[in-house]
Amino acid sequence: xxxxxxxxxxxxxxxxxQRVARQLAAEGKTIGLVPTMGFLHEGHASLIRQAKxxxxxxxxxxxxxxxxxxxxxxxxxYPRDEKGDVRKIKEAGSEIIFIPKADxxxxxxxxTYVNVESLTQSLEGKARxxxxxxxxxxxxxxxxxxxxxxxxxxxxxxxxxxxLKQMTCDLGYPIKFVIAPTxxxxxxxxxxxxNKYFTSEQRPEARALYYALHTAKEMVKSGIGDTTLILxxxxxxxxxxxRTAKIDYVEFTNFESLKPTRHVVKNTICSLAVRIHGVRxxxxxxxx
Numbered sequence: 001x002x003x004x005x006x007x008x009x010x011x012x013x014x015x016x017x018q019r020v021a022r023q024l025a026a027e028g029k030t031i032g033l034v035p036t037m038g039f040l041h042e043g044h045a046s047l048i049r050q051a052k053x054x055x056x057x058x059x060x061x062x063x064x065x066x067x068x069x070x071x072x073x074x075x076x077x078y079p080r081d082e083k084g085d086v087r088k089i090k091e092a093g094s095e096i097i098f099i100p101k102a103d104x105x106x107x108x109x110x111x112t113y114v115n116v117e118s119l120t121q122s123l124e125g126k127a128r129x130x131x132x133x134x135x136x137x138x139x140x141x142x143x144x145x146x147x148x149x150x151x152x153x154x155x156x157x158x159x160x161x162x163x164l165k166q167m168t169c170d171l172g173y174p175i176k177f178v179i180a181p182t183x184x185x186x187x188x189x190x191x192x193x194x195n196k197y198f199t200s201e202q203r204p205e206a207r208a209l210y211y212a213l214h215t216a217k218e219m220v221k222s223g224i225g226d227t228t229l230i231l232x233x234x235x236x237x238x239x240x241x242x243r244t245a246k247i248d249y250v251e252f253t254n255f256e257s258l259k260p261t262r263h264v265v266k267n268t269i270c271s272l273a274v275r276i277h278g279v280r281x282x283x284x285x286x287x288x
Contacts, residue, residue, distance in 0.1 A: 034094070038064060041193065156191070190283050227263060
């Protein structure tokens with residue numbers, strides 16, 4: 001295998017990242033930002049490649065963000081692989097990796113948080129009440145530090161992307177906001193850092209979410225738009241694929257507003273969160 005020649009700079013200091021961002025702007029170069037919490041997979045790499053199409057220099061961040069973890073989440077157990085992440089980021093074509101320390105992002109006297117109102121009240125926001133406040137706050141901080149011209153997020157975390165898009169607009173950030181398609185395994189399972197928790201025996205059952213979404217899509221194609229009927233069939237598919245599956249939610253909403261709908265119309269998206277052998281997975285699919 002040919003040796004990778006891509007030059008890459010790892011920055012851990014907030015002040016240095018700020019200086020580098022200002023210098024790049026002074027040189028007239030556009031900055032693309034891809035925020036991550038590390039433990040990268042092909043989905044993350046696709047975001048970097050997407051950003052590279054629209055920017056001169058790509059900054060990929062690795063930061064496991066404490067405020068977006070709920071009281072029942074174990075921050076210490078979040079998977080980490082910095083060495084592997086650096087290699088994957090380099091292969092994907094990013095020029096800068098920003099890996100700040102938690103104490104530098106959230107000093108002892110930190111008091112300011114960013115909150116998007118209505119878009120955070122349903123779906124993941126309802127299931128994890130403090131989650132999005134943590135997400136919007138860290139992304140706002142990263143925007144301020146890295147000064148990107150383009151920011152790329154994934155469709156798999158669809159509600160998160162819409163919340164951040166709203167924040168970007170509301171706070172007047174001069175940033176092109178890009179939502180890139182979900183990257184899936186060959187069997188349809190959306191790529192996620194959480195997939196590593198499945199044993200080889202459990203892994204096929206994780207496809208339940210995709211099968212359910214695909215069933216919904218096919219029902220809509222056949223002319224069925226009643227979400228009650230679609231939901232009933234989706235639950236049957238989930239149960240048939242994984243008998244122990246526990247549904248957190250299955251919701252049909254407008255793609256832009258996230259307002260619920262009882263009948264599938266144009267721009268309806270189905271989002272769901274399901275626990276498969278204790279691992280909480282999320283996925284979504286636009287139905288029409």
